[in-house]
Amino acid sequence: MVAGEELVASVDVSNTGAMGGRETVQVYVGAPDTLGPRAPRDLPGFAQVEVAPGATETVRITVPLDTLRVWDTAAAAWSLPEGAYVVELGTDVETLPIRVVLDI
Secondary structure, eight states, X not given: OEETTEEEEEEEEXXXXXXXXXXXXXXXXXXXXXXXXXXXXXXXXXXXXXXXXXOEXXXXXXXXXXXXXXXXXXXXXEEOOOSEEEEEEESBTTBOOEEEXXXX
């Protein structure tokens, strides 16, 4: 969800085990290539959460939209390209079970 000048990602993390645990949730964003080639995705935010046995904790990660801006040579200014941004959440770049497309 985009709120003002930031992207806010929220996900529940459940511990189904018998011992407490810690998990890292990562937010990856893939931006449109309207201002030239870019990496397929960036890692603009992450958070760690400790979850007691049998419990569920909500992780909230805020990503300022400024972290998604790129330098526009023609305009000589930082720009947030318009288009479809792919936001993915997971525990690492190979495990991203949550995927949302946002039009900015």
